[in-house]
Amino acid sequence: MDYSLCIHEITKRFGTFVAVDRLSLNVRRGEVLGVLGPNGAGKTTTIRMVMGITMPDSGRLELLGASDPTKVKDRVGYLPEERGLYRKMTVEATLRYLGQLKGLSGATLSQRIDEGLERLGLQGWKTRKVEALSKGMSQKIQFLATLLHKPEFVILDEPFSGLDPLNRDLLEKLIIELRREGVTILFSTHQMETAEDLCDRIVLINKGRVLIEGSLADVKGRFATRxxxxxxxxxxxxxxxxxxxxxxxxxxxxxxxxxxxxxxxxxxxxxxxxxxxxxxxxxxRPNLQEIFVHLVGEDGTRDGPDAAPRSNLVRENAHA
Amino acid sequence: MHKALTVAYREFMETVRTKAFVIGAIIVPMLMVVIIMAMEKFMKLTERDEIPQRTLAVVDLGGHVMPALKASVAGFNERNPKRTFVVEPIAADEASLLSVREELRERVLAEKIYAYIEISADAVRADAPVLLARKDAQIAAYRDIRELIKPAVMAARFADSGLDMSRVMPLLRDVDLDSIDVRAGTSKKENEMARTMTPFVFMFFLWMGTMGISQGLLTSLIEEKSSRIVEVLLSAISPMQLMTGKILGAVAVGLLMMGIWFGFGAIGARNFDFGSSVSLTNVGYLALYFLPAFLLSAALMGAVGSACNTLKEAQSLSTPMTIFNIVPLMLWMPLTQGPQSPLAVALSFVPPITPFVMVLRLCADPNTPVWQIVASLVVLWLGVFAAIWFAAKVFRVGVLMYGKAPTLGEMIRWARQA
The missing domain is CATH 3.30.70 (Alpha-Beta Plaits)
Structure with a gap:
């Protein structure tokens, strides 16, 4: 089997808090994998390790055949959960800058920017400053920036959070289109319906560990029809x-x-x-929502008294 | 490295286009030069103005000063035909003094005379002051009147002691002290004002540049964090590349700003004959300190900025460093006057302030030992590398951190853990 990403028993601790606990996961080339899990399950931390933004404490991972993810960043498109743009830069300058950081340059870059803006119906906004855009338009620009360099592997962290229904539709269409082009897609979400619609395979993560993994039919099949x-x-x-x-x-x-x-x-x-x-x-058949609630309910979440607040994840533990 | 340069280029271009930069780097120094030049022009203009002749009512109680004063005024009027004085002798004795004073006071208030002057007999024999009563408080007029009174009273003293003033005065002429440049073998006039001010000007440039860089870097990092663009950038580049790029961009901004200031400074210096007191070699040495000074403060500010979410947090967190940087500003005088003192030498090896102290010393004394220059540069660059190491560790943790700002102690812990 040809894999785009292999994760082998990676662990990430922040002080005494174990954010990711010996997690293993494989993503096949060309598939759409949904990483599901409640807030604080360790999805973002895992993705950040995949992108080489933070380093795992132990375990190893291989992204597009490279053990150092930073070496292949130009072939990966990543839309983080925390995403924004420079307010004072023009749309074109922003895309140009982000494109350059992804290794594009010159005429190719200009052409891709024009094509992308046209497809999203934003040609008229090319020379406007980002601060003049509506929230929905900025979101479109963010998708565009993520895909500008035609990555072969796309990682989307909670891509649907905060999207209006129109952009939601647009993003779904983009994902379907990318899959048709053979692009591997990994996205995390806690919204089950989306996962059910788009994913070839799902992985359910809770407390930094994989609870269940497999194709939708496979996962659903494991739960008797009741x-x-x-x-x-x-x-x-x-x-x-x-x-x-x-x-x-x-x-x-x-x-x-x-x-x-x-x-x-x-x-x-x-x-x-x-x-x-x-x-x-x-x-x-049970829907994903029910399976999710059932499994996570059995496992318990970190939203109890020992839970680490999301934004202070690292800080809390820097005291330790 | 290519990507770090892309980051640096954006950082540079965006900063250079901000209002803060345009004001700080171009408008402020330009205004300073304009003001200085305008002041000079203005002074000359006022000198050219013709002031109506001013009457000085003089009460000479001892009766010894009047002739000398009249001679002194005549000489002054000849030298300054546009602001002449005329003396009106007033007769008075101990008994009538009070009523005379009152009368003169009223005349001054009515602006019939410019001032009245009372010279007691003790002004000649002892140290009693000469009294001056006038309505306004012009410094120039005060200076002029002093210039009239002093030689007159001194002449009376000479007469009183029986010495021949015309023979003594020439002996009291000033003695010049010129320096010889031992390397070039030429002598030149000392300009004490320039001697004291030049080190300060150079250090102040460095200081302003450092502050400007720090503020710029803090602002842009906070903006990137609060607009949540950091992680988008980190999807394409490593935290180290991002930080390197930002530091390089900020340093380039600082060097450009210095270049502009030195340009304006050179114009100013030519006007005031300041440049002569700094040798070209020393200007070369100075350049060696600017780059590491900027790198050091940019790295430290990078660490602070990455860990904070608002400018306010960042400013309070960077306060200890700012206070530390004020030390050379406070020690400017002692360091300039004793550039080889043990204190000066010791402070030359404390990295964050090394560049400031060395710039002061090099400007104040061209003969700073070369070993000290080399050693201080080595220590400074070690400091730069330590700061970059620290910043890289803190940056990696801090840049994706939202919430409460850390304390300095926490940042040091991050650096140790990361």
């Missing part, structure tokens, strides 16, 4: 006492039955057919 939806004009309250039903909710002609573990839904189907005039019978 929800049964019935729709009927009849009163379905009787079903609450059927064997194997753990929980029962009904409203507006729709009943939602949660089955006990190891209950075969098949006999319930025949029972339901004979009991009610059914308009719908559905075995619902």
């Amino acid at each position: 929800t049964l939806i019935l729709e009927s004009v009849d009163d379905m309250r009787r079903a609450e006492h059927w064997p194997g039903v753990e929980q029962f909710e009904a409203s507006g002609g729709v009943a939602r039955l949660t089955l006990t573990e190891r209950t075969d839904p098949q006999p319930l189907l025949s029972q339901a057919v004979s009991a009610f005039r059914l308009t719908r019978f559905e075995l619902q």
Whole structure:
């Protein structure tokens, strides 16, 4: 298998706080990998180590075949969670500067800037200062800056946070387009719907460790189908006492039955057919949201009393 | 390195375009030169003005000064035909003095006469002062009147003691002390004013440059942090590249600013004959201190700026360094007058202030031993490397840190841990 990124048991501590705990992760070339996890799970710290912005305390990683990530930065596009632009610079100067830092220059750079601005419908803003842009426009400029050098690997840290619906759509389209072009994409999010729509594979991280990893179907398959939806004009309250039903909710002609573990839904189907005039019978697979809540709930989060506040992550521990 | 230079170039261009730079580097020195030149012109203009003849009512209680005073005034009027005086002798004795005073006082207030002067007999024989009463307080007029009175009273003293003034005075003429440049073998006139001021001017330039750089770097780092662009930059370059670029950019700004100031300074110096007291060799030595001085302060400010989120935090965190840098400003006089004193030599080896002290010493005394120049430069560059090492460690941690600003102690811990 061809990998864009291999992470092997990396650990990052801030004082006594273990932000990333022997985490291993592989990203295949050309796939879209969603890194999910609650706030403070260690997603950003992991990504920063991948980008060589902070160094792991132990473990090793290989980015695009290089063990020193800073060597291949020009082939990677990174949109950090904390992102901004120089307010006093013009759009063009900003893109030119960021492009140069990514190793572009001259006519190629000018051409890419023009193409990019045109695609985002921002040609008219080229010579305006960044401070004149709306928030949505600045976000577009940030996407553009991330992709200007046509990276083969794109890392997006919470790319959807703070986006308006239009830019959200735009970014989703960009991701789909990039995947079609064969670009490897890793993005972190705590919004499950997005992950479900876009990812080939997901990794769920909590407390600095991988909780579950695999393709969407794979992950969902590991959780037995335990929800049964019935729709009927009849009163379905009787079903609450059927064997194997753990929980029962009904409203507006729709009943939602949660089955006990190891209950075969098949006999319930025949029972339901004979009991009610059914308009719908559905075995619902758990969605990512439910899996997430379930797994993280079992594992517990760091948002307890021993949690380290995000912004002060390092500082708190510098005392230690 | 290429990317660090890209960062440095942006830093330089953006700083040079700020209002603060244009004001600090161009408008302020330009104004200073303009003001100095204008003042000179203005002085000459006022000298050319014709002042109506002023009457001095003189009460000569001893009766010995009047003839000499009249001669003195005549001589003065001849030399300064545009501001002449005329003496009106007033007769008075001990009994009538008070009423005469009152009358003269009223005449002065009514501006009938410019001033009245009372010379007691003791002014000649003892140390009693001559009294001057006038309505305004012009310094020039005070000086002129003093110039009239002094030789007159002295002449009366000579007459009183029976010495021949015309024979004694020439013997009291001034003695000049010229210096010989032992290397060049030529002699030149000493300009004491220039001797004292030149070291100060050079050190002040260095000081202003250092402050300017520090402020610029702090502002731009805080801006990058508060606008959250730092991590975007770090996606393309390493923290070390970013810091190197910013330091180089700031130092380039400082050198440009110095260049402009020296340009203006040279114009000013030619006007005032200041330049003559600094040898060209020493100006060369000075240049050696500017670069490390700027690097050192830029590195320290880089560390401070990366760790803070607001300019206010950064300023309070950098206060200890600022205070330290005031030391040479305070010690300017003792260091200039005793450039080889043990204190001066000792302070030459304390890196953050080494450049200031050495600039003072080199300007004050061209014969500073070469070994001290070399040794102080070595110590200074070691300080520069230490500061850059410290800054790099703090920068890596600080630049992505938001929240409360660290204390100096915490920063030192980061440097040890990172």
